[in-house]
Structures are given as structure tokens and as C-alpha cells.
Amino acid sequence: MRPTGKLHLGNYMGALANWVKLQDKYECYFFIADWHALTTDYADPSRIKLNTLDVALDWLAAGLDPEKSTIFIQSHVPQHAELHLLFSMITPLGWLERVPSYKEQQENLKGKDLSTYGFLGYPLLQAADILLYQPQFVPVGQDQVAHVELTREVARRFNSMYKTEVFPQPDALLTPAPKVPGTDGRKMSKSYGNTIGLTEAPALVAKKIAEMSTNGQRIRQTDPGDPDTCPVGGLHKVFSTAAVNTAIQTGCRTASIRCEFCKIDAIEAVCAVTTPIFYRRKDLESRIEETWVMLRDQSQKASARAEETMVPVRATLDLSRDLGSVKRHFLATDEDRERARDLSQHSAWWNLPSDRLGKLLRDYWRSNLLPREVQLSQEGNRVFSALHRELEEPFITAKKKRLLVTIPATREEPNGWHFRIPVRTYEVWALLCWDRKYWLSDFIIPQKYYAQPFANAKKLTKEETIHVRVWKLGEKWNLEFVNLLLREEVGGAIRVQANEPIDITDLLGNYDPLT
Numbered sequence: 001m002r003p004t005g006k007l008h009l010g011n012y013m014g015a016l017a018n019w020v021k022l023q024d025k026y027e028c029y030f031f032i033a034d035w036h037a038l039t040t041d042y043a044d045p046s047r048i049k050l051n052t053l054d055v056a057l058d059w060l061a062a063g064l065d066p067e068k069s070t071i072f073i074q075s076h077v078p079q080h081a082e083l084h085l086l087f088s089m090i091t092p093l094g095w096l097e098r099v100p101s102y103k104e105q106q107e108n109l110k111g112k113d114l115s116t117y118g119f120l121g122y123p124l125l126q127a128a129d130i131l132l133y134q135p136q137f138v139p140v141g142q143d144q145v146a147h148v149e150l151t152r153e154v155a156r157r158f159n160s161m162y163k164t165e166v167f168p169q170p171d172a173l174l175t176p177a178p179k180v181p182g183t184d185g186r187k188m189s190k191s192y193g194n195t196i197g198l199t200e201a202p203a204l205v206a207k208k209i210a211e212m213s214t215n216g217q218r219i220r221q222t223d224p225g226d227p228d229t230c231p232v233g234g235l236h237k238v239f240s241t242a243a244v245n246t247a248i249q250t251g252c253r254t255a256s257i258r259c260e261f262c263k264i265d266a267i268e269a270v271c272a273v274t275t276p277i278f279y280r281r282k283d284l285e286s287r288i289e290e291t292w293v294m295l296r297d298q299s300q301k302a303s304a305r306a307e308e309t310m311v312p313v314r315a316t317l318d319l320s321r322d323l324g325s326v327k328r329h330f331l332a333t334d335e336d337r338e339r340a341r342d343l344s345q346h347s348a349w350w351n352l353p354s355d356r357l358g359k360l361l362r363d364y365w366r367s368n369l370l371p372r373e374v375q376l377s378q379e380g381n382r383v384f385s386a387l388h389r390e391l392e393e394p395f396i397t398a399k400k401k402r403l404l405v406t407i408p409a410t411r412e413e414p415n416g417w418h419f420r421i422p423v424r425t426y427e428v429w430a431l432l433c434w435d436r437k438y439w440l441s442d443f444i445i446p447q448k449y450y451a452q453p454f455a456n457a458k459k460l461t462k463e464e465t466i467h468v469r470v471w472k473l474g475e476k477w478n479l480e481f482v483n484l485l486l487r488e489e490v491g492g493a494i495r496v497q498a499n500e501p502i503d504i505t506d507l508l509g510n511y512d513p514l515t
């Protein structure tokens with residue numbers, strides 16, 4: 001939502017009321033788009049900060065809950081600008097010029113010079129806003145569907161241009177948006193000066209409704225009216241119960257209810273919504289620092305999520321905040337690689353779900369540890385299976401060997417790691433092990449090391465995966481296959497070693513099998 005100051009009932013019913021409900025169903029991200037405000041208000045940004053706070057307070061008062069959703073300020077998350085810039089490199093101008101709201105808005109806001117680059121590009125900034133969080137849905141009204149379609153097009157173009165699947169193609173989640181009439185009968189809008197504020201004092205709400213136009217109807221109260229053309233009737237449709245609404249419809253058409261009583265009912269229905277929100281906002285205003293700290297903290301949370309998307313995006317474009325692949329090129333000494341194994345600055349990754357951690361680790365491994373000479377390409381789709389929970393990314397080496405890059409299925413065990421290897425043919429495995437000291441060890445294991453026990457294990461298993469352990473004894477690293485045997489007497493599965501341990505010490509950080 002753009003920060004245009006305190007919200008009115010039209011904003012509330014058009015979006016916010018739905019968002020409050022969506023929080024219980026989805027993992028939601030809501031942000032105040034202060035950079036978007038600049039696309040039209042660049043000449044005078046003096047109110048943007050205050051308006052941002054006003055929107056945040058109204059959101060919280062209306063029930064958006066930072067315990068359930070992430071609520072943040074766009075400009076606190078610089079990844080929005082970064083992704084927008086990257087998208088701007090690949091987006092044809094025509095796509096933006098075609099967006100219906102571009103010409104419309106230019107017409108509507110004639111007093112402002114909107115022949116700027118920022119204004120043309122704002123739907124693309126929106127695409128970045130959306131795709132940064134890799135969402136399934138974008139809750140929008142009908143007028144924004146074209147923007148979601150552009151977002152999908154940009155995602156498709158990026159994915160196909162760079163042969164990746166980093167961006168999903170989110171769907172528009174059309175939310176019901178009942179039309180709230182303004183006090184003069186036109187659409188409620190700040191520019192018409194006909195709004196009823198979401199957090200206005202009950203007495204002011206009552207005054208505004210009491211003075212509302214009836215659209216020239218029922219000058220004499222003995223005249224019948226038409227509630228479908230009267231804005232007060234419009235308010236009843238949105239805010240009153242079905243029973244009150246029916247009574248008003250009949251009473252108005254048969255001139256059996258006076259307009260003043262009809263308005264009293266409308267005041268009651270609207271105030272039932274706005275009064276608790278008004279008091280909650282008063283309370284929040286009295287401790288404004290708390291809201292500010294919340295926004296700052298939540299923005300950091302959003303930024304951490306956005307970074308999860310940007311790491312593979314930068315890697316895809318071979319851009320990196322660290323030296324990455326360039327470092328490999330210039331400084332690929334054993335000592336450098338040893339240093340790259342230290343992941344302590346990424347310790348926050350440790351708490352991520354295994355599919356996200358797996359993705360970050362694989363990307364990191366590719367851009368920081370693999371030597372430049374190793375050319376890997378991605379082939380086919382990522383595999384996601386119910387049993388083998390993390391994403392499995394099949395890579396192909398320059399010599400057309402299929403490579404599985406995988407992380408442990410469970411966190412580090414007391415003396416090693418446990419992997420689930422899919423029952424598929426890979427000529428090479430790369431097993432990434434990350435220990436509690438944030439040290440990354442990688443073992444590149446060619447088929448000849450595991451061919452025999454793998455074939456045996458395949459015959460025995462009915463699962464989609466085969467269990468393998470990597471563990472260290474003294475200076476020696478070992479790989480062993482594990483059979484899970486169901487034992488009734490222990491009420492579950494126990495592990496038994498299925499082969500003599502295979503010595504893989506020499507394969508630690510040895511990339512020969514990949515070249």
C-alpha cells in the first residue's frame with residue numbers, strides 16, 4: 001500500500017479488511033511502499049515519512065498483527081531496489097508502456113509531470129516487490145490484475161533467459177472489494193474530499209453520515225426513495241446486517257422510514273467497525289516508539305527473507321556481494337578455499353528449513369568453493385519429493401556426468417552426517433557437510449567409490465532414497481551405507497551398517513571427478 005496518510009473506509013473494505021483475514025490462512029508480507037510514493041510525489045517528499053507511520057498505525061489498529069505477518073517499510077529493504085534494477089535490464093519497454101494504468105494515471109494526475117523513468121518503471125518495481133518473496137499469491141483488486149500478469153511475464157523471462165527456476169509465477173488472489181460510497185455519493189476518495197476515516201472519532205463519523213447527501217431523494221419524507229442510488233443505502237449494503245439492510249430497502253421504497261432514522265442505523269453499523277479501531281489507534285499513538293521499533297525489526301526480517309531470494313539471483317547472473325566466482329578465478333589457492341569453508345558469517349542459515357538451507361548452501365558452494373574450471377550446468381527440473389524433503393538439483397558437468405549436490409537430511413549427528421540419496425543414477429555425488437562450528441566440508445564422490453553398495457542397497461529398499469552416513473574417525477573420513485531395519489521389539493527402525501566403511505578422506509575438496 002502506498003503511504004497516502006490515514007486510511008478511509010474505502011481503503012479498509014477494498015484491501016485491509018481482507019488482509020486481516022488472510023493472515024490466518026497464509027504466511028503474509030505487507031509493506032508500505034514509500035518508494036512507490038516517490039514515483040508521483042518526487043517533487044515534494046515531505047509528507048512521505050509521516051504518511052508511512054499513519055498507514056502503519058491504521059494497519060495495526062485494524063488488526064494486522066506482526067506476530068502473524070511480516071509488516072515492513074519498502075525502503076528499509078534495499079533488495080527491492082536491487083531486484084528492480086536487475087529486472088529493468090531484461091524488461092522490454094513495450095511491456096511497461098502497455099500497462100493500462102500508465103496512460104490512465106498520467107491523464108488523471110495532469111498537474112504532475114509524470115514523464116519520468118521512475119513512473120514508467122513502477123509496475124516493474126512492483127514485480128520486484130512481489131517476486132522478492134517468491135509468493136504463491138498476490139492479494140489484489142481487479143484493477144491490479146494487469147500488474148500481476150506483468151510480474152508473471154517478468155518471472156518467466158528471467159527464468160527462461162538464465163535457465164533457472166528461482167522465481168515462481170504467482171497468481172492474483174482476487175479479494176472481494178465492496179464499493180464504499182463517499183459522503184457525496186461518488187466513489188470514496190481523498191481527491192474528492194468525501195471520505196470517512198477508518199480511525200476518525202465516532203462523533204465525527206456520526207456527523208459525516210448524518211450530513212450525507214441522499215442524492216436528491218425524499219425531499220419530503222412522504223416520497224418513496226431508492227436506496228440503490230442513495231449513498232446512505234450504499235453504506236448499509238457494505239456495513240449493515242442482512243436484516244437491517246432488508247428493512248432499509250423496504251422502508252425507503254415505501255416511505256415508511258425517515259431518512260434520519262435510516263442514517264442513525266448506518267452510523268451504528270459503521271461505528272461498530274470504526275470505534276474499536278479508533279481506540280486502538282489512540283492507544284498505539286500514545287506509544288509511537290513501539291510501532292517504530294516493530295517496523296524496523298520487521299523490515300530486518302523481511303530483508304533476511306529477501307536475501308534468500310537474492311543470493312541465487314546474484315549467483316545466476318554471476319554477480320556476488322563477495323568475490324564469489326571471480327575469487328575462484330584469481331585466488332584459487334588451497335588456502336583461499338579453506339577460508340571459504342568458514343560460514344560463520346552465515347550462521348543465521350542454520351535455523352532455516354532444510355529446503356531453503358539446501359538451496360543457499362548449494363549456491364554458496366558453487367560460487368565460492370568450486371574451481372573456475374568446473375563448468376556445471378543445470379538440467380531438467382528440480383525434484384521435490386515427499387520423503388526426500390529438500391530440493392534435489394540435478395547438475396551436469398562439462399563431460400556430461402550427472403551430479404547430485406546434497407546436504408544432510410538431518411542436522412549434524414554426534415559423529416557425522418546422515419544423507420538420503422535418491423534412488424536415481426548420478427555419476428558423481430557432492431555431499432555438503434556443515435558442522436556446528438559453521439565449517440563446510442565437501443566430498444566429491446565418483447561412482448566407482450559407491451557403485452557396488454549402492455546397487456545392493458537399491459535392491460533392498462522400497463523407499464525413494466538410500467541412507468548414507470559420512471563420519472570421521474581420527475583423521476580419516478568414512479562413507480557407509482545404512483540399512484534401516486524394522487524391528488518390532490524396538491518399536492521402530494534401527495540402523496545397521498550395510499558395508500565396510502569406504503575411505504573418502506582424499507575426496508574432501510577434491511574436484512577432479514568434476515573436470
Ligand code: SF4
Binds near residue numbers: 218230258260262
Ligand atoms: S431512507 Fe435511507 S436510503 Fe432511503 S433515501 Fe433516506 S437515507 Fe437514503
